[in-house]
Amino acid sequence: MHQRQSALGRPSGTDGSDFSYRMVVENRYTKVAQGKSRLQWIVITQAVIQFAGALFTFLFSQEEYNNLDVVSIAIGFLSLFVGELGRRRSRSSFLRLYMFASLIAILLSGLSFVQGSIFLKVSEAQGSWLRDRFQLIHLGLIVLGMLVEIKTIITTSSLVHNMAPAKRAS
Secondary structure (H helix, E strand, O other): OOOOEOOOOOEOOOOOOOHHHOOOOOHHHHHHHHHHHHHHHHHHHHHHHHHHHHHHHHHHOOOOOOHHHHHHHHHHHHHHHHHHHHHHHOOHHHHHHHHHHHHHHHHHHHHHHHHHHHHHHHOOOOOHHHHHHHHHHHHHHHHHHHHHHHHHHHHHHHHHHHHOOOOOOO
16 A cells, blocks of 8 residues: 655654554553662662671671671672562562562661670670761661661562553453
8 A cells, every 4th residue: 555745754644643543551561660760779779788788797897797797788688689680570579579588688687786786785895986986887777778678668569569460350
């Protein structure tokens, strides 16, 4: 079938009046794209916090390593890896695991802080101002991590919900 060319170089019948027949992207797919973009920044933020926590634990801590800190760091980095895989490949099961593992990591970090605080109060030693400063940094990282974790849970839950197939009315 031959189409006539109009004066503007556009085939006839495409004067813009056919807009009602064009396909429209469903709203939930747009939400998935926005959620994945938001989740990317959250994962980057969590990676920075995890890296700062690891530096604090392994380089600046002058006592032996707390087992809960080490486990928390390991689970945290593992959750970041799983979360990034889930985000890139749109795997809701990976995203759910990411939510759970990152929550466990921040809770273990908080538990480690509480356990360390109680231990430090029992055994007061010289250089307590240095320990207090490190305790304050550790507490700041935990609070920041918890705030990011709240945003993580909200964003990831929304993303998983929008990634699920649409429910059909029967």
